[in-house]
Amino acid sequence: GKDVTVTKTFTYYNGKKRMYLKGLGWINGEDLNTGSSQAPSADTSATVSGQMKILMHSAAIYTSTGAKSSAKSVKAGKSMMTYGSVTINGAKYYRVNSASADQFIKASNFDGSPRKLKHNAYLYNSKGKRVGKSKWLKGSSHTVYGGSVKIKHKQYYIVGLNQYVKKGNF
Numbered sequence: 001g002k003d004v005t006v007t008k009t010f011t012y013y014n015g016k017k018r019m020y021l022k023g024l025g026w027i028n029g030e031d032l033n034t035g036s037s038q039a040p041s042a043d044t045s046a047t048v049s050g051q052m053k054i055l056m057h058s059a060a061i062y063t064s065t066g067a068k069s070s071a072k073s074v075k076a077g078k079s080m081m082t083y084g085s086v087t088i089n090g091a092k093y094y095r096v097n098s099a100s101a102d103q104f105i106k107a108s109n110f111d112g113s114p115r116k117l118k119h120n121a122y123l124y125n126s127k128g129k130r131v132g133k134s135k136w137l138k139g140s141s142h143t144v145y146g147g148s149v150k151i152k153h154k155q156y157y158i159v160g161l162n163q164y165v166k167k168g169n170f
Contacts, residue, residue, distance in 0.1 A: 008081075009051045018052075050081035053094070057146030057158050059109040062093060063102050071103060077161050082110065112143035115157070121169035126162050128152040136165070144170065 006019045019027055055078045061071040066088040074080070074096075082094035085107060093104035120138050123131045128151040136142065144157040148167045156164035 050083045052079055053082050053110045054079050054161075055105070055109055056112060056161065057109040057149075059105045059146065061096070062088070062104045062106070064088065064104065066091075069103060074105065076158070080105075080110075106146070109146045112145040114141050115144045115170045116141045117165075117169055119169045121165045123159070124151070124156060124164045124166070126151065126164070128154065128156075128164075131163070 009017055009019050017028070055074055055076055058073060058076045060073050061069040063069050064086070080096050082096055085092055085094050086104065087093070088104065092107040094107050094110060095103065096105050097103040117136055117138050117140050121136045123134075123136075125131050142159055142165070144159060144165075146158060148155040148157055149164070150156075151164065155167035157167055157170060159165050
C-alpha cells in the first residue's frame with residue numbers, strides 16, 4: 001500500500017520485469033501494483049525515463065535517417081537503456097542514448113520475432129558446437145533475434161545469449 005517512484009524498468013527476454021524503486025532498490029515487476037492514483041508531476045521535461053533491455057544480437061547504431069552512425073557497434077549481451085521506439089524506413093528502432101536524440105538500434109536485436117520450425121532443431125553455441133542432446137520439435141515457435149549470423153560457413157539464427165539454431169530449420 002506504500003506509494004513509490006519507479007525510476008528504471010528492466011525487461012528480460014522472457015518478458016519478466018524488474019523495477020528500480022527510487023531510494024529502495026530493485027523488486028520483481030509482478031510485486032508492484034502499477035495503478036496510480038496521483039496525477040503526474042507538472043514538470044516532467046527534465047526527466048527522461050527509459051527501459052532496460054538486453055541486446056541479444058550485436059548491432060550497429062543508426063541515425064534518425066536510417067544511416068549507420070560513426071559510433072561503434074554494440075556487442076550482444078549488453079544491457080542498455082532504451083528511450084522509446086520510432087519507425088525509420090518501415091523498421092522499428094529504439095533510441096538508445098538519452099543525451100542524443102540521434103542514436104538508434106533496430107528493435108529486432110532486442111525483442112526478436114517469432115518463427116516456426118520447419119524441421120526438428122538442436123541448439124548450438126557461438127563456436128558451432130551442439131549444446132546438449134535435447135531438440136526443439138518441428139512446428140514449435142521460437143523467438144529469433146536480428147538477422148542470421150555465420151558460424152563456420154553455416155547460417156544460424158540467435159535464439160538466446162550464446163544459443164543458436166541453424167537457419168535452415170526455420
